[in-house]
Amino acid sequence: MRVLCFALVGLMLACPVHAGSKVIATGGSTSIEGAAGGGIVPWAVINGYASSDQWSVTSVVSRVGVDDFSLHNVGIGASFNNQWEVSLTRQKFQLDTIGGDLQQDIFGLKYHLAGELLYTDLPQISLGFQFKKHRNPALPLAVGAKKDSGTDVYLAASKVYFGAVAGRNLLLNATVRATKANQIGLLGFGSATDNQYQLLFESSAAILLRPELAVGVEFRQKPNQLAFADEQHWRDIFVAWFINHHLSLVGGYVDLGSIAGLAQQQGYYLALEATF
Amino acid sequence: MKTSPFSSLWLALCIFGWSLLSVTGCSQTVPRDQLYQQLGAGAGLEKIVDGLLLEIEQDQQIVHHFRDTDIERFRKLLIEQLCELSGGPCQYSGASMQESHTGFKITQADFDNLVRHLMKVMETLEIPITAQNQLLGLLAPMYGDVVYR
Numbered sequence: 001m002r003v004l005c006f007a008l009v010g011l012m013l014a015c016p017v018h019a020g021s022k023v024i025a026t027g028g029s030t031s032i033e034g035a036a037g038g039g040i041v042p043w044a045v046i047n048g049y050a051s052s053d054q055w056s057v058t059s060v061v062s063r064v065g066v067d068d069f070s071l072h073n074v075g076i077g078a079s080f081n082n083q084w085e086v087s088l089t090r091q092k093f094q095l096d097t098i099g100g101d102l103q104q105d106i107f108g109l110k111y112h113l114a115g116e117l118l119y120t121d122l123p124q125i126s127l128g129f130q131f132k133k134h135r136n137p138a139l140p141l142a143v144g145a146k147k148d149s150g151t152d153v154y155l156a157a158s159k160v161y162f163g164a165v166a167g168r169n170l171l172l173n174a175t176v177r178a179t180k181a182n183q184i185g186l187l188g189f190g191s192a193t194d195n196q197y198q199l200l201f202e203s204s205a206a207i208l209l210r211p212e213l214a215v216g217v218e219f220r221q222k223p224n225q226l227a228f229a230d231e232q233h234w235r236d237i238f239v240a241w242f243i244n245h246h247l248s249l250v251g252g253y254v255d256l257g258s259i260a261g262l263a264q265q266q267g268y269y270l271a272l273e274a275t276f
Numbered sequence: 277m278k279t280s281p282f283s284s285l286w287l288a289l290c291i292f293g294w295s296l297l298s299v300t301g302c303s304q305t306v307p308r309d310q311l312y313q314q315l316g317a318g319a320g321l322e323k324i325v326d327g328l329l330l331e332i333e334q335d336q337q338i339v340h341h342f343r344d345t346d347i348e349r350f351r352k353l354l355i356e357q358l359c360e361l362s363g364g365p366c367q368y369s370g371a372s373m374q375e376s377h378t379g380f381k382i383t384q385a386d387f388d389n390l391v392r393h394l395m396k397v398m399e400t401l402e403i404p405i406t407a408q409n410q411l412l413g414l415l416a417p418m419y420g421d422v423v424y425r
Contacts, residue, residue: 021337021388023395051385082384116384118391118412119419162413167406210405211395 019275020049020056022082024212025242026117026160029250030060030273033130033184034075034089034108037156039252039269040220040234041202043173044126044158046085046112047077048275049245055080058087062271064254068097068262071186077108085110085128093186097262102186103135115159123159123172130154132185143260144226145188146195152179160208168207171214175202182226183259191225198223212242222257232257236269248273312364314407321355321364327397328354328390335393338386361414373421382423391415 028036028045035042039062048056056079064071072094077087087108094101109129115122130152134140137148154177164170178197180189190196200223206216220234238252252269259265307313315321329351332339342350359366370376391412398408 021385021392023388023391051388052383054385116419119387119416121417162416163406163409167404167409169409 019245020054021051022049023118024245025208025214025240025248027056027058027079027275029240029248029271030058030062030075030077030087032062032064032071032073032089032091033106033132033152034060034073034077034087035110035128035130036077036079036085037175038173038204038206038216038218039236039238039250039254039271041173041175041204041218042108042110042128042130042154042156042177043175043204044112044115044124044156045117046079046082046110046126047087048079050079051082053081057276058273060271060273062250062269064256064267064269066254066256066259066265066267068095069259069265070094070096083112085112091186095260098260100139101136102139104185105133105135106185107131115157117158118160123157125155125157128154128156132181132189134185134188137188140182140186140188143187143228144191145182146190146192147180148188150180150185150189152177152181152185154178154202165207168209169211171204171206171208171216173204176200177202179223180225182223183231187226187231187260191227193227194225198225206238206240212244214238214240214242216240229261230258238269246275248275307363309363309365311407311410312359312362314404315358315362315411316401316403317364318355318359320401320403321358321362323401324358324394324397324403325351325354327400328393331393331397332390335389338389341380341382341386358411362411373418374425377422378425380425382425384423387419387423 027048028043031037031042036045036047037043048058050056058077060075062073072092073089075089079085089106091104092101111127113125113127115124117124132150134148154175156175158173161170177200182188200221202220204218206214208214216238218236222231222233224231234256236252236254238250240250242248250271254269256265353370356366357368360368
């Protein structure tokens with residue numbers, strides 16, 4: 001298996017054929033919930049490198065390691081026409097200190113409504129859905145969540161400004177999300193007292209030092225619905241290297257605040273993505 | 277209690293970002309033809325366009341658009357246009373972007389390919405990344421006049 005992986009990675013590094021026509025890095029990376037974006041924020045970009053009338057397939061493994069928890073994500077995604085994006089992600093959230101793990105599946109759908117990331121004054125605007133289903137419903141329900149599944153809806157705007165910061169290109173993204181999820185759904189959806197959708201703001205900014213190398217920051221507003229423990233906003237800083245049209249690597253430092261009563265959860269983020 | 281490195285990191289990033297923006301903002305005194313010079317002036321633009329033509333020639337997706345094109349004339353006009361755009365001593369004498377692309381049914385994928393070719397050529401010619409970005413920023417808005425016409 002490992003040999004196969006190395007062979008595949010080697011092939012992708014050597015392969016001169018590109019996966020699609022889009023410019024390097026414009027498919028973004030894959031966020032922890034499967035949507036093309038940064039690490040914790042979905043962007044308006046469509047995953048992979050498929051331009052008009054082209055298909056693209058992405059696969060990603062990512063990992064977040066903070067003081068008392070670690071999150072392992074495995075996902076696949078596909079896009080068509082630089083317009084439609086679908087993704088399937090399985091999250092495994094390990095409670096390293098408490099013991100045990102929680103799993104969640106996410107089906108993502110994104111539609112590119114208007115604008116072009118690089119080419120139009122209007123930012124690229126996309127509408128996305130994340131259908132989330134918990135695989136271990138007992139724990140979220142025990143800590144006060146109302147349901148074990150839920151749907152997030154988000155509207156994202158992304159734009160690259162050429163030469164905006166010391167001659168380097170700047171990517172700005174803003175996302176508004178309607179959600180009932182507690183800790184992105186890992187602690188279920190809604191609470192005994194509040195089952196309304198909440199509107200939350202998320203944002204990323206990245207400087208492209210080179211076309212294939214970006215450094216950036218992200219912010220994600222979080223709800224705080226469960227009585228048993230506080231939930232806090234998330235932040236990260238990241239470096240993304242788009243090695244070629246087939247491989248990208250993202251490393252980051254995340255601050256996830258308090259999770260399930262354990263304060264100051266900080267640590268690393270790593271994502272390896274393959275695109276075809 | 278553990279101290280968060282984030283507050284200081286954010287502060288540092290903000291100051292860094294602000295100073296970079298200030299540097300950009302103070303650059304009003306640059307000569308009008310700075311980009312033209314960074315692209316290598318007339319000879320540089322010829323190299324860029326010749327490199328681009330070679331890339332187009334090898335690209336099955338877009339080469340068919342040039343089937344009936346007078347390449348010599350196209351070359352001359354493109355050099356002229358890039359020269360004028362970058363602040364050089366030229367005046368573009370060709371038709372508007374919209375006029376010259378109508379009927380070609382150029383797709384987004386075609387446009388993306390051309391952008392990638394231009395980026396590759398500029399990289400090969402070792403044009404500074406800031407000049408590359410500046411030129412791409414001048415060309416990007418032409419998208420609407422070029423594709424799906």
